[in-house]
Amino acid sequence: MPENPTFAPKIQVFEPHRASLPPLIPYLKEFWSRRAFAIELSRFADKAEYLDSKFGKVWLVLNPLLLAMIYFLLVTVIRGGAAKTQGLTTLAHILIGLFTFYFAQTCISAGAGSITAGGRLILNQAFPRTLLPFSSTISAFFQFLPTIPVYIAVIVIGKFFYPKTQIPGFTWNYLWIPLIIACVGITGFGLSLIFATMNVYFRDTNKLLAYATRIWLYASPVLWLPEMLHGWHRWVLYINPLGPVLATTSNVWIKGHGPTSAELIGMILWALISILAGGYFFISRERDFAVRI
Amino acid sequence: MPEELAIRIEDLSIRYKINVDHKRTLKNMVMRASLGESVRTRTVEAVKHLSLDVKHGSVLGIVGANGAGKSTLMRSIAGILPPTEGRIIVNGKVSTLLALGVGFNPALSGRDNIILGGLASGMTRDEIEDKTDEIAAFADLPDGFIDMPVRTYSSGMYGRVAFSVAVSMKPDILLLDEALSAGDASFKEKSFNKMRELCAEARTIIIVSHALATITDLCDTALWLHKGNMLSNGKPDAIVEEYLKFLNVGTLPSNYEDM
Numbered sequence: 001m002p003e004n005p006t007f008a009p010k011i012q013v014f015e016p017h018r019a020s021l022p023p024l025i026p027y028l029k030e031f032w033s034r035r036a037f038a039i040e041l042s043r044f045a046d047k048a049e050y051l052d053s054k055f056g057k058v059w060l061v062l063n064p065l066l067l068a069m070i071y072f073l074l075v076t077v078i079r080g081g082a083a084k085t086q087g088l089t090t091l092a093h094i095l096i097g098l099f100t101f102y103f104a105q106t107c108i109s110a111g112a113g114s115i116t117a118g119g120r121l122i123l124n125q126a127f128p129r130t131l132l133p134f135s136s137t138i139s140a141f142f143q144f145l146p147t148i149p150v151y152i153a154v155i156v157i158g159k160f161f162y163p164k165t166q167i168p169g170f171t172w173n174y175l176w177i178p179l180i181i182a183c184v185g186i187t188g189f190g191l192s193l194i195f196a197t198m199n200v201y202f203r204d205t206n207k208l209l210a211y212a213t214r215i216w217l218y219a220s221p222v223l224w225l226p227e228m229l230h231g232w233h234r235w236v237l238y239i240n241p242l243g244p245v246l247a248t249t250s251n252v253w254i255k256g257h258g259p260t261s262a263e264l265i266g267m268i269l270w271a272l273i274s275i276l277a278g279g280y281f282f283i284s285r286e287r288d289f290a291v292r293i
Numbered sequence: 294m295p296e297e298l299a300i301r302i303e304d305l306s307i308r309y310k311i312n313v314d315h316k317r318t319l320k321n322m323v324m325r326a327s328l329g330e331s332v333r334t335r336t337v338e339a340v341k342h343l344s345l346d347v348k349h350g351s352v353l354g355i356v357g358a359n360g361a362g363k364s365t366l367m368r369s370i371a372g373i374l375p376p377t378e379g380r381i382i383v384n385g386k387v388s389t390l391l392a393l394g395v396g397f398n399p400a401l402s403g404r405d406n407i408i409l410g411g412l413a414s415g416m417t418r419d420e421i422e423d424k425t426d427e428i429a430a431f432a433d434l435p436d437g438f439i440d441m442p443v444r445t446y447s448s449g450m451y452g453r454v455a456f457s458v459a460v461s462m463k464p465d466i467l468l469l470d471e472a473l474s475a476g477d478a479s480f481k482e483k484s485f486n487k488m489r490e491l492c493a494e495a496r497t498i499i500i501v502s503h504a505l506a507t508i509t510d511l512c513d514t515a516l517w518l519h520k521g522n523m524l525s526n527g528k529p530d531a532i533v534e535e536y537l538k539f540l541n542v543g544t545l546p547s548n549y550e551d552m
Contacts (some may be wrong), residue, residue, distance in 0.1 A: 004495035037412035048400040126372035204318035
């Protein structure tokens with residue numbers, strides 16, 4: 001028999017597993033070995049999307065910024081105007097809250113459509129399907145990053161005009177920020193796995209998600225401050241997967257405090273619950289996707 | 294599994310449920326639940342109790358009418374569809390060309406699409422970048438087209454690129470589903486030569502084709518699937534002849550009654 005010059009034995013066994021998990025260690029190894037694919041896919045997807053747009057990526061920042069301005073106006077009008085220093089705090093709270101919320105929302109909405117949009121790829125190649133929503137999370141992260149300098153610029157300008165504001169300069173509590181971002185990303189990725197799976201079975205999930213995320217925004221401490229809730233009402237904060245992490249966001253960025261222990265536990269727990277529940281829901285069903293696309 | 298085998302399929306059955314209703318939406322589900330109706334589904338038995346061994350270096354052709362389970366079988370070998378019963382053991386790197394096109398994103402260039410396809414199949418970026426020019430040359434892409442958006446490609450170009458990508462991955466096992474219908478006569482000749490070259494290196498190829506001449510020209514064994522059953526399995530000429538008789542006269546081989 002002739003020799004195959006590049007042959008390296010690689011035994012793969014495919015056996016039935018329905019609504020239960022495949023062997024997880026090989027799965028995670030495959031996922032890790034193809035992470036470059038998820039990264040490139042997110043880069044290319046962004047490139048394709050903004051290829052024709054004149055402002056391109058500027059829109060990504062402009063959109064939440066303008067939205068924040070609108071909400072700011074709404075909130076101050078409803079309150080019947082606010083003291084000047086209070087105004088800057090409100091604006092800062094809405095800005096950073098909205099940017100952070102948008103990060104999670106982009107993870108979820110882009111991730112939810114990633115499987116149904118990846119039709120041909122899914123029919124043609126075997127690879128861990130979690131890579132597709134993961135790629136959306138990477139995109140969402142890179143859309144979120146440039147909003148941070150925008151926030152900082154607004155605060156620096158604001159502090160110049162209203163030096164008495166409570167918003168801090170540099171504090172060591174800013175070291176909480178990477179943890180906040182990680183928790184938002186993990187929670188967003190976990191939830192996107194749930195909605196991506198649902199979208200395969202029910203194609204209108206993504207449409208309903210647009211309304212659901214709007215209601216979710218109003219139920220999150222973005223347009224209102226977490227300390228406005230008292231007594232048992234504070235549960236509203238903790239039954240919301242993004243509640244504790246958004247409260248922490250406001251605490252760290254606006255007040256310069258660290259998270260309370262309840263917030264810290266809450267945000268880490270929600271990240272864990274989301275990734276474990278989403279991962280189980282998605283991975284146990286992903287081999288079914290090819291017949292349902 | 295014996296070393297000389299590339300693929301072993303043991304008593305494989307694949308069933309899946311499909312919804313009869315067109316629109317699978319939450320709205321419809323809620324409407325139906327409120328009316329007390331249940332979801333209408335149908336179970337498709339795509340492959341039934343199939344066992345098969347494929348040796349390294351062989352070319353297997355699969356023939357069968359529409360709905361015979363050919364594509365399902367190919368997808369299960371690729372690890373895309375899970376078996377409902379039985380087991381598939383695959384030894385070697387698999388490259389697939391099952392759904393036509395490398396296609397991810399028509400707005401991206403051919404080069405970008407090739408890179409994404411390669412990364413998805415587990416290659417490194419360097420490995421693929423080394424190959425993109427070779428792929429473009431093999432696909433007979435006119436000058437500069439490799440860097441143009443894929444939406445500007447003709448369907449022939451599209452199919453040729455997809456084929457070039459699949460063969461250039463140096464797979465141990467190559468799965469081709471109706472992939473050869475894309476090119477013109479000269480490209481077909483070129484792709485046949487490429488496949489013979491792959492076989493000479495002890496690489497394994499499985500081809501699904503309605504072009505029966507492809508099966509008799511290229512394959513050393515053939516398999517006839519009919520409604521999920523393997524009707525016969527043997528020399529391509531004999532299988533194709535039986536299959537043609539069935540197509541023309543509608544008679545199944547006598548042993549089918551026993552199944």
